[in-house]
Amino acid sequence: xxxxxDESIKKLFDAKxxxxxxxxxxxxxxxxYVKCQKRLGELKAMPATGGGVDLRKxxxxxxxxxxxxxxxxxxxxxxxxxxxxxxxLVAEAAxxxxxxxxxxxxxSDCAGNSEALLRSDGPKIDEIVLDIISLEFHETLQAAAxxxxxxxxxxxxxxxxxxxxxxxxxxxxxxxDGNFGTLGAKAETFKDHxxxxxxxxxxxxxxxxxxxxxxxPAAAPNPTDAVGVMDIVKGKPVINIPACPANPANIxxxxxxxxxxxxxxxxxxxxxxxxAFGYRIHDNCERRAHFDAGEYVEEWGDEGAKNNFxxxxxxxxxxxxxxxxxxxxxxxxxxxxxxxxxxxxxxSEPDFWDKYAYERPMANAHIKAPTGxxxxxxxxxxxxxxxxxxxxxxxxxxxxxxxxxxxxxxxDA
Amino acid sequence: MKFDYKxxxxxxxxxxxxxxxxxxxxxxxxxxxxxxxHPYYQSFIAEGxxxxxxxxxxxxxxxxxxxxxxxTSIVVVYLYFFSRFEKPYRKLIxxxxxxxxxxxxxxxxxxxxxxxxxxxxxxxxxxxTYFTIFHLLLxxxxxxxxxxxxxxxxxxxxxxxxxxxxxxxxxxxxxIPVTGGTLMDVRIAHHITMWLIIVWIVFHIYYQIWxxxxxxxxxxxxxxxxxxxxxDKE
Ligand code: HEM
Ligand code: SF4
Numbered sequence: 001x002x003x004x005x006d007e008s009i010k011k012l013f014d015a016k017x018x019x020x021x022x023x024x025x026x027x028x029x030x031x032x033y034v035k036c037q038k039r040l041g042e043l044k045a046m047p048a049t050g051g052g053v054d055l056r057k058x059x060x061x062x063x064x065x066x067x068x069x070x071x072x073x074x075x076x077x078x079x080x081x082x083x084x085x086x087x088x089l090v091a092e093a094a095x096x097x098x099x100x101x102x103x104x105x106x107x108s109d110c111a112g113n114s115e116a117l118l119r120s121d122g123p124k125i126d127e128i129v130l131d132i133i134s135l136e137f138h139e140t141l142q143a144a145a146x147x148x149x150x151x152x153x154x155x156x157x158x159x160x161x162x163x164x165x166x167x168x169x170x171x172x173x174x175x176x177d178g179n180f181g182t183l184g185a186k187a188e189t190f191k192d193h194x195x196x197x198x199x200x201x202x203x204x205x206x207x208x209x210x211x212x213x214x215x216x217p218a219a220a221p222n223p224t225d226a227v228g229v230m231d232i233v234k235g236k237p238v239i240n241i242p243a244c245p246a247n248p249a250n251i252x253x254x255x256x257x258x259x260x261x262x263x264x265x266x267x268x269x270x271x272x273x274x275x276a277f278g279y280r281i282h283d284n285c286e287r288r289a290h291f292d293a294g295e296y297v298e299e300w301g302d303e304g305a306k307n308n309f310x311x312x313x314x315x316x317x318x319x320x321x322x323x324x325x326x327x328x329x330x331x332x333x334x335x336x337x338x339x340x341x342x343x344x345x346x347x348s349e350p351d352f353w354d355k356y357a358y359e360r361p362m363a364n365a366h367i368k369a370p371t372g373x374x375x376x377x378x379x380x381x382x383x384x385x386x387x388x389x390x391x392x393x394x395x396x397x398x399x400x401x402x403x404x405x406x407x408x409x410x411x412d413a
Numbered sequence: 414m415k416f417d418y419k420x421x422x423x424x425x426x427x428x429x430x431x432x433x434x435x436x437x438x439x440x441x442x443x444x445x446x447x448x449x450x451h452p453y454y455q456s457f458i459a460e461g462x463x464x465x466x467x468x469x470x471x472x473x474x475x476x477x478x479x480x481x482x483x484x485t486s487i488v489v490v491y492l493y494f495f496s497r498f499e500k501p502y503r504k505l506i507x508x509x510x511x512x513x514x515x516x517x518x519x520x521x522x523x524x525x526x527x528x529x530x531x532x533x534x535x536x537x538x539x540x541x542t543y544f545t546i547f548h549l550l551l552x553x554x555x556x557x558x559x560x561x562x563x564x565x566x567x568x569x570x571x572x573x574x575x576x577x578x579x580x581x582x583x584x585x586x587x588x589i590p591v592t593g594g595t596l597m598d599v600r601i602a603h604h605i606t607m608w609l610i611i612v613w614i615v616f617h618i619y620y621q622i623w624x625x626x627x628x629x630x631x632x633x634x635x636x637x638x639x640x641x642x643x644x645d646k647e
Contacts, residue, residue: 020567279567294456294467313452320564320596346597355597362600363450378601379451382608389612393619396522400623403525 020278021266022081029083036089036260043096043259053132055095062128069094072125072332079328080253080265081275093260094129094252100259101164103156103197104138107190108181108217108226109170113208114140116245116330124332126248133255136160150184157200165258166201167251168194171210171217172232173224180224194232203237203264204229205254209347212242212270219353230271237264240271242323244347249328250276270350272322281318281344284326287311297341305341315359316343323348418642421534423635428492431485432636435551438478438485439614442554445475446607479558482551489548504541511538522620526627533628534643543617550610557592557603560585564596 059069073091077084106114117127118141135141136156137149144152156164170190173180178189188196198204206229209215217226230238241250254273257265265273282288290296290310297304297314310316318326321344329336338344346356358365363379376384424432447453448471456467493501504511517531518539531537559581566578592598625633631641 020569022568280564283565283567289462292467292469293462293465294452294471295462295465296452296455298455317597320600322567349597350595351597355595355601361451362597363447363604367601378604378608382605382611385608385612386615389615393616396525397619397623400525400627403527 020081020274029085032082032261033086033089036086036093039260039262040089040092040096043093043099046099048096048098053098055098055129055132058128058132059125064125064128069125075328076249076253076256079249079275079324080257089260090256093256097129097133097255097259100133100255101136101156101160102133102167102255103136103153103160103164103201104141104167104169105193105197106139107168107170107172107194107211108224109208109210110216111140111169113169113245113251114138117248117251124248126252126332129252130248130255136164147185157197161200163202164200165255166197166204167207168204168211168229169207171214171226171228173217173226175223175225191232194229198233198236201236203239203258204233205239205241205251206230207241207246207251209242209244209352212240212272213350213352215242215244216353218351238271239264239267239273241276242270242272242348243325244352247276247323247325247328247330249332250324268322272348276324277322277348279322279324279327281321281323281326281338285318285338286326287338308341311338311341311343313361314343315345315361315365317346317349317356318344320356321346321349417645419645420640420642422640423536424639425497426639427488429636429639431488434481435485438481439610441474441478442482443607443611445471445478446604449475450604476562479555479562482555486548486551486555501536501541501544504536504538505545514538515542522623529628533630543620547610547613547617550606550613553606554603554610556585557588557599557606560588560599561596561603 056066070087070091073094074084074087076094077087077090080086080090082090104114117130137153139149142149142152172178172190172194174191178191179187181190182188183190183193206212210217210226211229213228214222214226214231215228217224218228228240230240239254241247241254243250250273253276254265257263257273257275265275268274268277270277282291285291287308287310290308291312295304295307295309297309297311299305300314312319316338318338325336326338329339343359345359346352349356364377366376367378367381449468452468456465504514514531515538517528518537521529521531563578563581563585566581569575569578571577588599588602589596592602621633621636625631630643635641
């Protein structure tokens with residue numbers, strides 16, 4: 001008990017040590033290099049699971065040249081905050097990623113993260129790399145259905161016990177004993193399903209904001225009591241890749257990091273990899289100069305909007321959101337929310353739907369009173385307080401004046 | 414009936430400087446803080462973004478007043494315990510004497526000065542408690558504000574060294590779980606506390622003027638000249 005308390009007190013004081021350590025010194029990286037080489041050698045010796053697709057061939061068929069792939073590899077190396085000398089290793093790791101079995105499940109979700117991987121204008125290298133990972137089970141993508149699918153899952157769990165990475169998309173409803181969401185003929189609840197699959201996993205990766213913190217299913221009033229993976233799965237490495245949808249580049253980054261080093265990347269206090277969530281959107285935003293200048297879009301489509309002014313007054317939450325989409329963008333740098341002219345809604349932060357996504361500056365947003373009832377903006381609340389104080393003072397002043405001065409001298413006299 | 418007035422020294426020059434520094438910084442922090450929250454005027458200056466810097470200046474003024482608050486707060490904490498003549502912490506201990514005095518001062522206010530049964534020569538326990546609330550609110554502003562500030566130092570470096578962001582994380586990270594768990598909660602708390610401070614200020618000014626008028630001891634002069642006058646009966 002006492003230990004638990006110490007732990008929670010300790011946590012209180014290093015809740016978010018966001019320091020991103022990009023340079024750990026030559027010695028560290030030299031060691032890591034040797035370690036990675038060894039690890040890749042081991043992986044190569046292993047048989048490719050799944051279909052054993054060859055990345056080079058797939059890339060060729062999709063019209064990518066070797067050069068494109070190497071460009072991608074060097075960008076990914078930079079994203080993982082590794083020195084440029086690691087580029088060949090990253091390229092190699094991408095080629096042997098199909099040795100790492102992956103089980104992907106969907107719980108309370110919209111399949112948006114899977115969609116983000118699948119529905120780009122043309123497959124990007126990130127997505128192709130994800131395509132060839134050894135996806136042993138993915139309800140949405142696989143051909144099998146019903147009992148057949150269940151059998152496939154059981155086989156995969158058996159065969160790759162202790163080795164597979166479990167990807168979870170979607171929140172876990174806990175209300176009415178978890179019966180808001182059940183799977184299969186035996187009506188296993190999402191919670192039991194997750195716990196059973198997590199048990200045999202090497203690591204659990206929560207993809208998207210719902211799997212991470214409960215996301216939209218957990219938004220007020222959270223009718224199903226939805227929570228995220230890290231609230232349920234204990235005693236396993238959990239990696240969170242929030243955002244709505246999670247950026248395929250970051251998903252690849254985590255798997256690559258695992259393939260390359262055999263370990264999970266460095267995480268922040270919310271279990272998000274620091275390479276992706278160590279920086280604030282606002283600090284790398286292309287509209288930041290307009291923020292500092294006080295040039296804001298005042299309404300959609302106005303002169304400011306045409307001139308790419310800052311979206312702060314349209315409710316941009318970049319100043320309170322940590323994510324790398326202002327650096328790497330989406331779909332291999334095609335664009336990102338602020339780039340297309342709408343504000344950030346803080347989708348990679350906890351409680352984003354209730355606390356970030358209202359598309360107004362916080363001062364104008366309707367915030368629930370602590371009692372849960374009335375919704376008022378912070379400023380209305382403040383002005384209310386001020387008015388109450390003013391009325392009180394007014395009454396007191398008027399009473400004082402009417403009662404007249406009764407000073408202590410008379411009393412003494 | 415005749416009586417003399419006796420002069421009582423209440424605030425040293427240092428304390429008065431702190432008071433007015435705080436007052437000016439507070440006005441500056443509120444004006445610029447409200448701008449940061451919701452830029453309420455537009456920069457119509459026909460110049461490129463590089464030359465205007467309107468939000469950046471607002472934030473600069475906000476942070477400078479914050480840093481002045483940092484310094485005055487440390488000095489005030491020191492004075493609470495080691496002040497040369499009035500050690501305010503003594504009035505905060507809830508012993509029978511202080512509780513009774515607190516009640517009497519409240520009654521004095523509520524009975525519109527019909528009843529005044531306490532010694533108004535020195536700072537009474539009601540006043541001291543009220544000031545302490547202010548300093549606690551200001552501390553909360555400092556911690557939440559510095560937490561908001563350290564978001565921008567994610568590289569772990571700063572112009573004055575890596576110790577500064579590290580120090581800020583150690584001293585302010587607790588505000589995240591305490592205010593509700595997200596960075597936005599810290600910001601909401603920072604904003605709402607501003608309103609609490611404004612309400613505090615309004616009553617503070619009213620009460621000081623009211624005392625000056627009704628007690629007839631020149632209380633308002635304390636903060637300008639450093640002393641007030643009490644009637645010396647004889
Ligand atoms: C005590 C008087 C203070 C008042 C009245 C005040 C008020 C405010 C207000 C209203 C905001 C806007 C928050 C929002 O978005 O709604 C703000 C933002 C902020 N304040 Fe304060 N504040 C005070 C002290 C401080 C202190 C001591 C610091 C410490 C450095 C600080 C740092 C900040 C920061 C960093 C922001 C966010 C600015 C940004 O994101 O660009 N404030 N303040
Ligand atoms: S658009 Fe958003 S993230 Fe970009 S500078 Fe403005 S407030 Fe910051």
